[in-house]
Amino acid sequence: MTKAPVKKVHIKTLKNNHYQLIVDGAPFVVRGVCYNPVPIGQSHDYDFWSDANEPWKKDGELMKKMGVNTVRFYQPGENFGAVRQVVSDMYRLYGIRTIMGNWLKFWNYPAPFYDDKDFRDKVKAEVFDMVRALKEEPGILFWVLGNENNFSFSGKINPWSSPRIDKLGDPRQCMLARAESYYTLINEIAREIHKIDPAHPVAMGNGELVCLDVANQFAPAVDILACIIYRGKTFGNLFDNLRQVYDKPLVFVEFGCDAYNAARQEEDEDDQAAFLEWQWSEIYRNLAENPKGAGNCIGGAIFEWTDEWWKHKDYDANGLSVHDTESHWSNGSYYFDIQAERNMNMNEEWFGIVKIEKASGSGLDSRTPRKAYYVIREFWKHPRDVKEDAKRK
């Protein structure tokens, strides 16, 4: 039996210049979640794709009930057969599509040398292998290249350079040169993917809007901008700003709110739910055909589906089974707990809209949806403009 032919997923530009994602001939709003359900006691090297417990089946069921229509994976596993099975299960059993990402070897050791031809070739080869292996899966929605890799341009995170860039001397010139080098690579990959797989768009995973002016010049082949944004309750002027800087359809591939109040030092489901509802409300306001917004948003993927207990001090094997409450970074936009000690209020291990606990007997951790799960479920059923509602009050 042959598989049904994959229909084209594409971006449509409407007469009013709004952008719409078209899937199987109909508009599609990405109602997604970032999906990286590392079990309690395991770390980032956990092989989700080969997990005999098949967590995606339990999760897929819960996601379907919530109204999730897309999951975002950061990177496929090495066994493409297993990956295809998961993508297929998610789509066939639950109607959930897959945004498939690729780190572009960002976390490789030594640092990613995007200015080095050999390295670039290796990155390309890996991405093209992925596309070739998975492009026929009907569940694939689009590809995402990178994830906040642009934060490395300034050298503050995962620094990289090249003799050519170092010669420039001036830090700003070096940063722009790194951006140019990286975005050129993205452009080359995107153009090649279009040839290999014309049925799926290519998105670029960018942290905030940093260096998008450079991308505008060197990465025109990208179809969708996939942003990672943590601005608290509101995305602010992001939608309008993007129109000026890099006018592409926008999908959020990470946004959200942790469910731990670092000031009160207790789980906080209420604020997480309220923040997520505000964020979704803004996403909906900026979808195509909504006259109140910029019309350039095509949806988003909440960070994230389940908590990840491994994130704090992942080098400590004992800590992998502990739900740590020590905060990792500070972000004043999440004002409800910014009064925490040293203003450290962001808890990486608590971003799930589903909490996990060690279940006795079963190999799979138990799943308990948080309040946000239900609030967003209701929002997707009956979208409302939270800001307008608040103003009326």
Place this chain on the structure above:
Amino acid sequence: MKQEEGRRKKEEGSVLPVSGGRRLLMPVVPCLTWHVIAVFLFSMFYSLFSPLCIYADEAAGLKAKIAGRGEDARSSLKQLVQFYVGRVDHDGLISYLKTLADAGYEPLPEIYFYIAEAQVAQIGHWRRTKDWESVYDKAAGLRKDAVSYLRRAEEALAGEHHALRLEIKFLKWRLTYEENPEAGVGLFNDFSNTARDLPAEPGIWQLLERFDDEVAALNDDSLLRRFEDILLAAAQSRSVSDAELKASAEKFLEKKRASAARKLFLVYLERQKNDKARFVEEALRLAGRFGSDDSGAAQDASFAEELYNKASVTGGLSVLDMDAHYRRAFNLERMKDYEKAVQAYKDFAVSYAESPRRGEVYFRMGVLAAFGLKDMAAGEEYFSKAKDFSKGRLAAAALYHLGLIHHAKAEIDQAREFYKAALSTLKSGGFSAEKEELGLLAGERLKELDEKKDMKYGLRLFLDAVLQGATGPGGPPSVSVTAQPATQIVGKPVVFRVDALVSDTGCMAPEYTYEWAGMLGGMANIPGTPELTVEYVSSGLHVACVAVVGPQGPEAVRHSSIAGLPVTKASPDKPDDVSVAGVGFEIVDIEGAEAATEPAPQAKDKKADKPSKSTAVSRALEAFTPSEMTTD
């Protein structure tokens, strides 16, 4: 195969020891022992399961009474509802009540109401236990059902069921409020009107108190204020006894709900008006409760002053005893009403001329007059009296401040004399001038005078602004410093906080710097912070000062234009022409064991020098003898 093997082993194991054991034991254990074992086993069983039996019995008994429709049916129904709710068995309750409703049981309004109440309690339970699935999947249906039952209850309600009518209205509002607070406004008004129109009836007040607890839990201040008005209306209707009213008001005060407590106490006091003595006694008692306590915190300082005033207007100033006199003045000081505070302290000093507290009182008056009222002459007079009526550190502090006043007025010789006197007073009191903050400050001032240098920058800014008392166009901001607590023990932190209120900048807050000076326990000035935490190492009264320095703007008290003194820059990076937006100060009282300095024997008796305020007046009254009226 493995299963069969396992079963056989189990059977073998169970047969052999039991039958064999029994055969061995029977002949040697007397029959009595078996009785004891049986009784023990029964009692174990009973103790484990009797609560369930009692519960079941109790429920069955209540249900029988309800079914019997006797006189106690209604109260039994209420008890049964409490019984089920206490066991969090909402389903059981709803199911039972629905059976009654379906059978057309009377009194039907109660049945319908209790069904709705149980449904609301069920939703609340889900929320509390974070059972979100039930909250989001079942609550909407249950809420709709509850609304329908409330409507039926209202329809079936006979005219005289006032309490039930009120409960229905309240629950209707709660149900809507939880979904949409805005939509609940009309229902709240309906409830409010019903409550106001109700005739006096026993039990209504308790009902309102219960509602108040529920409203308070919603953390909606404006709603709570509206509810307090309902309580006030009910209190004024005289359906509430004096005792109930007083108890309610006390409860509010305990819960730090000063606004509600104040409203009810005013009604309560109004009812005591015919008995003057009682009125005064209660007013003074309440003034003490609402006013500033030893830590300087007050539930409602201005209401306390209103009560002191009511008491003295009713019974004359003499109704205020020494304690009340002092507390009133202290309360006024904390309210930053310096004029009235100075007057109240003056009244105290005149009325209790023999009090050992006079020194402290005059010192406070000196600070308030000089720095608060910017009346240096009065300040000088009070500091002089403080020096006369005290000894040790307090006398030295008074002398130091006299020095400051003269120093600020460029009366250099007098200033020098007072600083020297402060140092010698410390020494004669057995304190080390090198270790005492006061000694170090006096030494610092003397050095400035000797070297013809300008005063320390922050202190100079503070005194300039006090001396000039000028207001720029638009007026200076209102600056107030609050110490928390105002009475602290040695080595424990006191937090000074500056609030600068500017009226003409809209929502834009000017970027002020804060130049701290005065007695800061050796803490260095941190100009950028409106909050300073200080730990004092010596006991006594300490005065902290701050000059709030603004960006060049309308405040404009110019440092360069001071009276007569040579102006020098405190340091190259300090401008000599700055605008002082305002000044503030605070007096803190430090008590307890010394940490850094060893006072001389005569100074160790701190109680005689200055009793702790908490029991200060009563202790002073007990301990006071004419021989203790010593001066330096």
